[in-house]
Amino acid sequence: MAAIEAQELRRTYKTHTGTVRRKLKEVEAVRGVNFAIEEGELFGLLGPNGAGKTTTIKMLITLLLPTSGSARVLGLDVVKNAQEVRRRIGYVFGGERGVYERLSGYDNLRYFAELYGVPPKLQKPRIEELLELVGLKGREHERAEGYSRGMKQRLHVARGLLHDPEVLFLDEPTIGLDPVGARELRSTIASLTAGGKTVLLTTHYMFEADALCDRIAVISKGRIVAEGTPADLKRGVDRGRVLEVEVYGVEDKTIERVRGLDGVMAVSVEEREQTQVLVVQTQAEAELTSAILGHLNGGQVGRISQREPTLEDAYVALVTEE
Amino acid sequence: MSSLRLLAVSWYLQFKMILRSPFDGIGNVLYPLFFATTALFVFRAGHSPRTLIYASLGAAVMGMWSAVSTSAGSAMQRERWWGTLELLVAAPRHFSLVMLPATLGLATVGVYNLTATLLWGRFVFGIPLTITHPLLFALSIIGTALSFGGLGLLFAVSFVRFRAAWVLGNFFEYPVWLICGFLVPLALLPGWVRPISWVLAPTWGMNAIRESALGGTPLPDLLLCLALGLGYVGAAVLVTDRVLYDARGRGTLSLT
Numbered sequence: 001m002a003a004i005e006a007q008e009l010r011r012t013y014k015t016h017t018g019t020v021r022r023k024l025k026e027v028e029a030v031r032g033v034n035f036a037i038e039e040g041e042l043f044g045l046l047g048p049n050g051a052g053k054t055t056t057i058k059m060l061i062t063l064l065l066p067t068s069g070s071a072r073v074l075g076l077d078v079v080k081n082a083q084e085v086r087r088r089i090g091y092v093f094g095g096e097r098g099v100y101e102r103l104s105g106y107d108n109l110r111y112f113a114e115l116y117g118v119p120p121k122l123q124k125p126r127i128e129e130l131l132e133l134v135g136l137k138g139r140e141h142e143r144a145e146g147y148s149r150g151m152k153q154r155l156h157v158a159r160g161l162l163h164d165p166e167v168l169f170l171d172e173p174t175i176g177l178d179p180v181g182a183r184e185l186r187s188t189i190a191s192l193t194a195g196g197k198t199v200l201l202t203t204h205y206m207f208e209a210d211a212l213c214d215r216i217a218v219i220s221k222g223r224i225v226a227e228g229t230p231a232d233l234k235r236g237v238d239r240g241r242v243l244e245v246e247v248y249g250v251e252d253k254t255i256e257r258v259r260g261l262d263g264v265m266a267v268s269v270e271e272r273e274q275t276q277v278l279v280v281q282t283q284a285e286a287e288l289t290s291a292i293l294g295h296l297n298g299g300q301v302g303r304i305s306q307r308e309p310t311l312e313d314a315y316v317a318l319v320t321e322e
Numbered sequence: 323m324s325s326l327r328l329l330a331v332s333w334y335l336q337f338k339m340i341l342r343s344p345f346d347g348i349g350n351v352l353y354p355l356f357f358a359t360t361a362l363f364v365f366r367a368g369h370s371p372r373t374l375i376y377a378s379l380g381a382a383v384m385g386m387w388s389a390v391s392t393s394a395g396s397a398m399q400r401e402r403w404w405g406t407l408e409l410l411v412a413a414p415r416h417f418s419l420v421m422l423p424a425t426l427g428l429a430t431v432g433v434y435n436l437t438a439t440l441l442w443g444r445f446v447f448g449i450p451l452t453i454t455h456p457l458l459f460a461l462s463i464i465g466t467a468l469s470f471g472g473l474g475l476l477f478a479v480s481f482v483r484f485r486a487a488w489v490l491g492n493f494f495e496y497p498v499w500l501i502c503g504f505l506v507p508l509a510l511l512p513g514w515v516r517p518i519s520w521v522l523a524p525t526w527g528m529n530a531i532r533e534s535a536l537g538g539t540p541l542p543d544l545l546l547c548l549a550l551g552l553g554y555v556g557a558a559v560l561v562t563d564r565v566l567y568d569a570r571g572r573g574t575l576s577l578t
Binding site: 011013014061062063064065083084086087091093095097098099100101102103107110111112114115116117120143159 | 413570
């Protein structure tokens with residue numbers, strides 16, 4: 001039995017446009033997602049902002065009802081058995097919210113220990129153990145409002161683990177953390193599966209998914225566009241090439257023209273201080289440098305370089321495909 | 323047993339948070355005194371000491387009610403702003419059991435409001451504070467606070483899907499002052515208002531406090547007040563499942 005299973009999971013939001021003449025608009029956030037995560041697996045749901053990662057996770061943790069399709073966690077239906085699912089899962093999200101700032105870190109954990117029914121005798125040792133695990137020992141009696149972003153994030157992780165859940169959902173847990181804080185948190189996450197927990201991690205950092213996950217599903221515009229091990233995904237692009245062109249103000253129509261060239265697999269633009277970098281993934285055999293420069297004619301062009309594709313290029317190619 | 327423990331620990335932590343909020347603290351200290359001052363100036367013009375005591379007790383319960391009604395709605399909004407509302411809903415305990423300590427914490431602040439207002443009347447306006455049945459008076463205050471907590475809970479769970487929940491909380495503040503006879507006897511209100519007064523626990527809590535202070539039979543009023551308070555908690559438990567299911571369907575839990 002899979003620990004987490006989603007079948008044709010869909011979620012539509014109804015929203016309104018206009019003020020006087022209001023019109024109902026439907027937004028499809030998740031459009032028929034399928035995946036199965038085995039027990040003890042660390043599975044990454046990778047995608048850009050607005051791809052449907054958080055909506056998917058919120059359906060799995062019972063905070064949102066699916067519009068159609070079904071999902072099961074530890075064999076329990078997330079709609080019919082919501083209360084039992086909640087008892088057996090933990091949920092951690094990124095950012096500074098979700099903390100009672102006027103309470104100490106210790107009181108925050110104590111409150112959630114009660115909410116999750118941790119037996120009174122176990123609460124103190126469990127909280128101590130988790131404070132040690134997330135590196136907050138010694139600061140636990142300070143009010144959370146004085147914590148740094150990283151400390152709040154680690155407090156979130158401790159909260160999510162209080163009742164020793166079998167399945168843990170981590171929604172962009174390292175977002176906004178400094179590199180050292182993010183690295184420490186990633187090492188904590190890696191240690192969770194070593195303890196036998198099943199983890200679903202959402203992130204938009206390719207290297208994070210690559211470093212942590214046993215398997216990855218790439219989600220774009222509400223659909224899973226690729227699934228496999230990090231190595232499987234890398235193989236998808238290892239026969240291509242990447243051309244990087246420094247430009248100074250490239251127009252959308254120019255990008256569209258480059259995207260339309262034969263042999264071009266994906267195009268993206270990276271902002272780098274004063275310049276932009278046009279990143280064009282091409283088929284290995286295609287020689288497109290002069291054609292691309294032709295389309296950039298009239299604009300200022302800086303350094304041009306070619307390199308082998310990385311896993312991040314695979315991700316960009318997947319999420320920019322129509 | 324574990325539910326009682328949850329209520330006790332959560333009440334303590336919620337009350338701790340309220341005490342640590344300077345903004346709420348100043349509001350809670352000053353607001354009831356403004357209400358009381360206005361009411362006592364108006365009633366002092368009547369030159370009747372008994373009317374002044376009547377008004378002083380009414381103003382005291384006004385402050386208590388305001389602490390609960392305005393904050394029960396905004397308590398939910400605050401949880402939204404803090405990003406904790408989803409965490410509370412995602413917890414395996416029944417949401418009404420999670421929210422009740424929050425509204426009871428507000429009712430505890432209301433007890434302070436009541437005491438401060440009575441002392442303000444005593445020392446600033448010279449209104450004698452003679453309580454005929456001190457024990458019943460104390461029980462009436464506790465019973466009224468508990469029923470206010472229950473009504474606050476019904477507000478909180480009913481408003482959970484609205485982003486502007488605090489507006490609804492404010493909306494119920496002033497009508498209850500009038501409908502429940504805090505300052506004006508119910509007999510002066512139109513007949514059609516009375517059935518509304520009867521289903522509101524503040525009416526009976528106010529009566530119980532007045533009867534115990536001024537000499538009378540507060541017990542029936544107190545029991546009715548407590549019964550209605552329990553009724554609100556029961557209704558809140560029933561409403562919670564429906565309202566949360568609806569909020570999960572509409573995706574409104576995380577909206578700020």
